[in-house]
Amino acid sequence: MSYGLLRGKKGIITGALDEKSIAWHVALRAYEEGAQILLTNAPVALRLGQPQALAEKLNAPLIPADLTQIPDIEKLYDEALRHFGGPVDFVLHSVGMSPNIRKGKSYPEIDYDFYQKTLDVSAISFHKMLQVGRRKGAFARGGSIVALSYIAAQRVFPKYGDMSDAKALLESIARMFGYFLGKELGVRVNIVSQSPTPTTAGTGIAGFEAMFDYANKMSPLGNASAAACADFVVALFSDLTRSVTMQTLYHDGGFSMMGIAEELLG
Numbered sequence: 331m332s333y334g335l336l337r338g339k340k341g342i343i344t345g346a347l348d349e350k351s352i353a354w355h356v357a358l359r360a361y362e363e364g365a366q367i368l369l370t371n372a373p374v375a376l377r378l379g380q381p382q383a384l385a386e387k388l389n390a391p392l393i394p395a396d397l398t399q400i401p402d403i404e405k406l407y408d409e410a411l412r413h414f415g416g417p418v419d420f421v422l423h424s425v426g427m428s429p430n431i432r433k434g435k436s437y438p439e440i441d442y443d444f445y446q447k448t449l450d451v452s453a454i455s456f457h458k459m460l461q462v463g464r465r466k467g468a469f470a471r472g473g474s475i476v477a478l479s480y481i482a483a484q485r486v487f488p489k490y491g492d493m494s495d496a497k498a499l500l501e502s503i504a505r506m507f508g509y510f511l512g513k514e515l516g517v518r519v520n521i522v523s524q525s526p527t528p529t530t531a532g533t534g535i536a537g538f539e540a541m542f543d544y545a546n547k548m549s550p551l552g553n554a555s556a557a558a559c560a561d562f563v564v565a566l567f568s569d570l571t572r573s574v575t576m577q578t579l580y581h582d583g584g585f586s587m588m589g590i591a592e593e594l595l596g
């Protein structure tokens with residue numbers, strides 16, 4: 331059902347890899363709510379072809395950009411400014427990757443070159459998107475920017491490894507940049523901390539199924555789905571949340587407030 335929440339709004343959505351991706355759901359939902367979308371993903375992801383299908387469905391340009399690369403981000407905003415004829419009202423950062431996790435390196439034994447890559451792709455890319463967008467005048471007054479995190483930024487989930495550090499940095503960047511963009515442009519910057527979700531990135535974590543089942547049992551509402559996450563992100567893009575900024579908002583069925591659930595007491 332559409333409420334027309336994003337009618338007349340224009341935005342950039344990163345990270346829609348396939349139909350399991352959280353960003354894929356957000357793109358569909360934002361479009362349904364009346365937004366015009368520009369999609370972007372890493373060049374290597376675009377070779378797989380699925381993002382192209384989404385772009386066609388949404389009548390959206392699809393711009394290749396490695397979000398660790400400033401020149402790619404500059405081109406991305408140039409394209410957006412040209413395509414929309416002005417600045418964007420919303421941005422979704424939905425990007426994460428850890429070479430340490432991919433190579434099975436435990437947290438105490440991480441490789442430091444990989445660690446730099448994890449932080450660059452999963453957190454510093456957000457700062458870069460905000461810095462370049464601000465410099466290019468690409469954010470409309472009163473706009474809304476959202477990035478996705480996981481509760482391992484706050485609590486220990488051993489197999490989440492160096493992604494935990496990346497998410498803690500991501501949440502800090504949202505807070506810090508939220509201050510500056512709020513003062514300058516009335517732009518909101520928030521983090522949505524999402525339940526375990528069966529996506530390519532999510533299921534790449536060792537023990538994902540056990541983490542998913544545990545969170546599902548612990549959460550009074552059960553795990554939040556990617557589709558529900560999209561609803562929440564769209565609400566944050568909308569004017570209905572115009573005074574919410576610099577927050578880490580838990581979209582997790584109540585998990586983050588739990589100690590132990592009755593089901594787990596045996």
Ligand SMILES: NC(=O)c1ccc[n+]([C@@H]2O[C@H](COP(=O)([O-])OP(=O)(O)OC[C@H]3O[C@@H](n4cnc5c(N)ncnc54)[C@H](O)[C@@H]3O)[C@@H](O)[C@H]2O)c1
Pocket residue numbers: 344345346347348350351352353371372375395396397398423424425426427451478479480523524525526527528529530531532533
């Ligand atoms: N799946 C979960 O359990 C879960 C839970 C909480 C938060 N998140 C976060 O949600 C976000 C989206 O992940 P997802 O679960 O939808 O998985 P996904 O694998 O569908 O999306 C990750 C995206 O990051 C993109 N990407 C990787 N490196 C990039 C780069 N250098 N430049 C541009 N794009 C790049 C990938 O191409 C992919 O589209 C991530 O930030 C992830 O950490 C996921």
